[in-house]
Amino acid sequence: MLPFDLIAVGLNAVDVVVRLPDRVNPGTKHLVDDLLILGGGPVGTGSAAVALLGYSAAFVARVGRNTLSEVSIDQFRRCGVSTDLMVHDEASRPAIALVEIDPATAARTVYVNLDGYGYLRPGDIPVAAIRSAKVLMVDSYDLDTTERALRAAQGSACRSLLDFEGGDTARLRTLVALGTDIVLPLECGRQLTGQTSPDAVLRALATLTAGQVVVTDGENGSWGWENGAAVHQPALPVAQKVDSTGCGDAYHAGYAVGLIEGWPLPLRMEFGTLLASRVITKVGGRTALPTRKDLPGMMAGVSEDRIIARLPATQG
Ligand SMILES: Nc1ncnc2c1ncn2[C@@H]1O[C@H](COP(=O)(O)OP(=O)(O)OP(=O)(O)O)[C@@H](O)[C@H]1O
Ligand SMILES: [Mg+2]
Incomplete structure (x- = not known):
């Protein structure tokens, strides 16, 4: 097997996304324009975005033969994410997330169920594949697994990109020390x-x-720490914000592409911002992710040409 550009280890989720009607009448039925099922999870969507741009990416998960597993596998394959590193276990399934989008603000409310979730076991972590990959992407849903994956990358050339949301503070602080890009x-x-x-x-x-530290803050943009000072990357203007689901995931994907390509920090942040600004224009975290050939036509910020010029023409 050729080394992967990116390996993602994190929550495997199937999202059921609905954009609520302007008026909800409890106890009645509503015919809605936007209701869809698609793959989700922070690094699930992050790896899908990287694969759509033509890079080789794999997602590590424990899946069985059941509807949710089949949807998740199908969703990864559609985006070009390899399922070769998945572990098959009849009893396991992904998480299911119900995502409600407020039509007025584009903010989303998420309900997650983890019954029968296929938590990865120590032997499931593909140590050799991680060590030969360019980038490892992890989240904060299962910190034991995240720690194993991060330890697998230690001492190798693989960059480790952390996408944490929250959890036990002391533990997260320890894990931050193990990453190259936080x-x-x-x-x-x-x-x-x-x-x-x-x-x-x-x-x-x-x-x-x-490692390199960066923080993101929705429409306020993001800040990276460089030479002892915070460097700001503003969010890009978006004409119509529909659903903010997956903005952070897409930002990480753009940043990861920059790591794969060896770009400097400002360009990694800018490309992350560019991908995030696309994702917010449609319902669902993966719906508006661009392929390599979509990029030149995208409305974007000042450095769009600079970014496109640096992407290999052969990708995607
Ligand atoms: N409302 C918005 N308008 C414009 N850009 C946005 C908006 N929300 C997010 N972004 C872009 O996406 C980036 C990451 O968003 P955010 O800080 O919300 O990540 P997150 O909290 O991890 O989100 P997610 O819930 O998708 O994981 C921001 O730095 C910004 O560039
Ligand atoms: Mg996030």
């Missing part, structure tokens, strides 16, 4: 450091790790 929502950064402003959060995060 890209967190500002809120999670606040939890880990007790600081408030992006600048103070980054300064404190940088003391926990030798």
Whole structure:
């Protein structure tokens, strides 16, 4: 097997997404325009976005022969994500997430069920494949698994990109020390450091790790810590914001592409921002992800040409 550009280890989820009608009448039925089933999970969507751009990506999960597993596998394959590193176990299934989108604000409310979830076991972590990959992407849903994957990458050339949302603070602080690229929502950064402003959060995060630290904050954009100072990347203007699901996941995917390509930090942040600005235009975290050939036509910020010029023409 050729080395993967990216391996993702994290929550395997199937999303059922509905954009609520402007008026909901409880106890009645509504015919709605947007109701769909698609693969989800932070690094599930992140790896799908990277694969759609033409890179080789694999998702590690424990799946069985049941409807949810089949949907999840199908959703990965459609995006070009390899399922070769998945472990088959009849009793296992993905998480199911019900996602409700508020039509007025594009904000979403998520309900997750983990019955029968296929938690990865120590032997499921593909140590050799991780060590030969360019980037490992992990989230914070199962911290034992995340720690095993991060330890597998230690001492290899594989960059490890962390996408944490929250959890046990002491444990997360330990795991931050194991990553090379720690890209967190500002809120999670606040939890880990007790600081408030992006600048103070980054300064404190940088003391926990030798890796690169970045925080994201929705429409306020993102900040990276470089040479002892916070560098701001504004969010891109979006004409119509429909659903913010997956913005963070897409940001991580763009950042990961930059790691694969060896881009400097500002360009990694900019490409993440560009992908996130697309995702918000449609319902569902994976619906508006671009392929390589979609990129030149995308409305984007000032450096779009710079980014496209740096992507290999042969991808996607
Ligand atoms: N409402 C928005 N308008 C414009 N850009 C946005 C918006 N929300 C997110 N983004 C873009 O996506 C990036 C990441 O978003 P955010 O900080 O919300 O991540 P997150 O909390 O991890 O989200 P997710 O729940 O999708 O994982 C931001 O830095 C910004 O570039
Ligand atoms: Mg996120």
